[in-house]
Amino acid sequence: MKNPFKKAFLKHKKATKSKSIVLKFxxxxxxxxxxxxxxxxxxxxxxxxPTDNLALDSIRATKKSIIVWEEIYITAYARxxxxxxxxxxNHGSMSGKDSVTVKYWACPSCVGLNTIExxxxxxxGIVSDTIMIKVNP
Amino acid sequence: MKYPVVIFSFLFVxxxxxxxxxxxxxxxxxxxxxxNDGLGKNDLxxxxxxxxSLSRDYFHYDDKIDVPNMEKSYFDFNMISVVYxxxxxxxxxxxxxxxxxxxxxxxxxNEKEIIKSHGLGDLGFNVRYIAxxxxxxVSQLVFSGGIKIPIGAFNEEMDGITIPISLxxxxxxxxxNASVFYSRKYANRKFGWNSLxxxxxxxxxxxxxxxxxxxxxxxxxxxxxYHVIENLILTGNLKYEWRGHDKRESNIKIESTGSSVFYxxxxxxxxxxxxxxxxxxxxxxxxxxxxxYQLTNKFSFxxxxxxxxxxxx
Numbered sequence: 001m002k003n004p005f006k007k008a009f010l011k012h013k014k015a016t017k018s019k020s021i022v023l024k025f026x027x028x029x030x031x032x033x034x035x036x037x038x039x040x041x042x043x044x045x046x047x048x049x050p051t052d053n054l055a056l057d058s059i060r061a062t063k064k065s066i067i068v069w070e071e072i073y074i075t076a077y078a079r080x081x082x083x084x085x086x087x088x089x090n091h092g093s094m095s096g097k098d099s100v101t102v103k104y105w106a107c108p109s110c111v112g113l114n115t116i117e118x119x120x121x122x123x124x125g126i127v128s129d130t131i132m133i134k135v136n137p
Numbered sequence: 138m139k140y141p142v143v144i145f146s147f148l149f150v151x152x153x154x155x156x157x158x159x160x161x162x163x164x165x166x167x168x169x170x171x172x173n174d175g176l177g178k179n180d181l182x183x184x185x186x187x188x189x190s191l192s193r194d195y196f197h198y199d200d201k202i203d204v205p206n207m208e209k210s211y212f213d214f215n216m217i218s219v220v221y222x223x224x225x226x227x228x229x230x231x232x233x234x235x236x237x238x239x240x241x242x243x244x245x246x247n248e249k250e251i252i253k254s255h256g257l258g259d260l261g262f263n264v265r266y267i268a269x270x271x272x273x274x275v276s277q278l279v280f281s282g283g284i285k286i287p288i289g290a291f292n293e294e295m296d297g298i299t300i301p302i303s304l305x306x307x308x309x310x311x312x313x314n315a316s317v318f319y320s321r322k323y324a325n326r327k328f329g330w331n332s333l334x335x336x337x338x339x340x341x342x343x344x345x346x347x348x349x350x351x352x353x354x355x356x357x358x359x360x361x362x363y364h365v366i367e368n369l370i371l372t373g374n375l376k377y378e379w380r381g382h383d384k385r386e387s388n389i390k391i392e393s394t395g396s397s398v399f400y401x402x403x404x405x406x407x408x409x410x411x412x413x414x415x416x417x418x419x420x421x422x423x424x425x426x427x428x429x430y431q432l433t434n435k436f437s438f439x440x441x442x443x444x445x446x447x448x449x450x
Contacts, residue, residue: 068430069206071245088299090347091385093243095250099297105245107207108393108430109303112385115346130346137392 054080054124086119106135173318175267176222179448186441213237228265234258236306256290256306275322285312352381374402393429412445
């Protein structure tokens with residue numbers, strides 16, 4: 001003789017198991033869908049730091065205090081594409097073909113605290129910075 | 138026979154001096170046809186010239202010193218000047234120059250660096266007033282005042298680098314000058330002499346972080362001329378030039394600027410037909426005292442063509 005309670009218990013257990021499987025599938029589906037949607041969104045919109053378009057982070061010199069005729073190198077650390085560099089000094093001479101780094105020296109009439117300016121430009125605009133170099137006799 | 142002797146002597150003088158003198162500086166070199174006289178009403182004189190200058194020696198006070206970094210500095214310069222007699226006593230003068238090149242060669246850490254520029258220099262404009270004029274003897278006393286306008290190139294670049302101020306074709310500054318000129322020719326018209334006193338001052342360049350004022354400039358000269366033959370005039374000119382210290386921001390005096398120089402400035406003028414003339418002149422610095430350490434001139438020469446016209450009826 002079959003136990004009616006046991007039969008009902010087994011039936012309930014089976015139903016609960018199938019519900020649990022459905023729930024698991026549902027959760028996995030929701031998770032996958034949300035992951036898919038979020039990934040797709042990320043591919044469409046690239047968030048860029050505006051300074052990456054054009055930025056002049058710093059100008060650094062190998063030495064900031066020199067004597068007459070001593071040569072130093074001055075480098076502009078800039079970010080952006082298609083950059084053009086323009087250098088200007090109130091006193092002293094410079095040379096350099098690649099423009100990112102220039103050679104600086106000064107003759108006797110350039111003794112003093114001199115200003116060197118670098119202007120970096122591209123299609124987004126112009127940024128500039130200066131560095132001071134002391135030329136001693 | 139006189140001809141080749143005179144020309145040979147001139148060339149000898151030109152090449153035999155061990156000269157020192159002005160170095161490369163911004164703006165037009167002192168030029169013109171060597172004359173500062175006034176013209177009669179409706180008279181016109183045009184002078185076109187070419188000048189070459191080479192600077193090589195470094196000086197400390199009046200001593201030549203060895204600076205291995207500096208190789209040489211030179212320029213090739215063309216100029217045109219016009220004088221026009223507006224009124225019987227007033228003449229207008231104007232000049233404009235163009236640097237074919239202005240070059241400095243230096244050796245930095247055994248690497249040769251060449252910096253060069255070219256372009257239009259300053260525009261000069263003067264009014265000359267004939268204060269006194271006599272016919273016998275032929276003499277003139279002329280007062281003159283004028284301005285040099287920096288219309289030329291002052292932002293010349295090379296490989297994206299602005300060239301130093303001393304190598305820019307234009308001085309970048311307005312300059313004002315005043316002068317007194319006296320000339321006298323003796324009755325036989327073979328001998329003559331003239332004298333000039335000139336003073337020039339400059340305003341301050343104030344462009345961004347460049348603040349610069351050229352030192353005041355003064356020139357005294359005395360010249361004697363002699364008609365060797367009918368068409369050939371030989372002029373011996375003694376010239377003294379003084380230049381004060383340049384100044385930078387906060388009125389700081391730049392020690393290695395300013396000088397006192399004595400020049401011998403021989404000139405040959407050969408008059409051609411139809412009031413054309415050929416001029417050959419040179420600036421030979423015979424003594425120079427510089428403040429601090431400065432590059433000085435080895436020699437410079439100039440030749441030009443002059444045409445005189447008269448529109449008087």
